[in-house]
Amino acid sequence: MKLLLWAAIAVFVIWLIRSNNASTTIGAGRPGKPGKAARQIEPMVQCAHCGVYVPVSETVTDTSGKVFCSDEHRLQHARS
Ligand SMILES: [Zn+2]
Known part of the structure; x- marks a missing residue:
């Protein structure tokens, strides 16, 4: 037991x-x-061209370190 x-x-x-x-x-x-x-x-960054806030992972950065919401805005900003 x-x-x-x-x-x-x-x-x-x-x-x-x-x-x-x-x-x-x-x-x-x-x-x-x-x-x-x-x-x-995720941290949000402002697009240098249109001012829209975008998640860091979706941003495009140019050679000077400016951040853009898209490649199109990066090119437009470079032209202007
Ligand atoms: Zn933009």
Whole structure:
């Protein structure tokens, strides 16, 4: 009977450890969400030609370092 009690305790301890690991895994998954949120709050830059604010990843930069919303605006700004 004692053996059965110890077996039950062992199973309970294993279950506790496993549930702790599961919560740790969920906790480790959380930093991924702020990463996605950070991508959504991408810095916006103003186009040097039309003044429209564009996400940094969608901008076009010319040789002088000016930022444009599109390649077309970069060319138009270079012509003017
Ligand atoms: Zn523009």
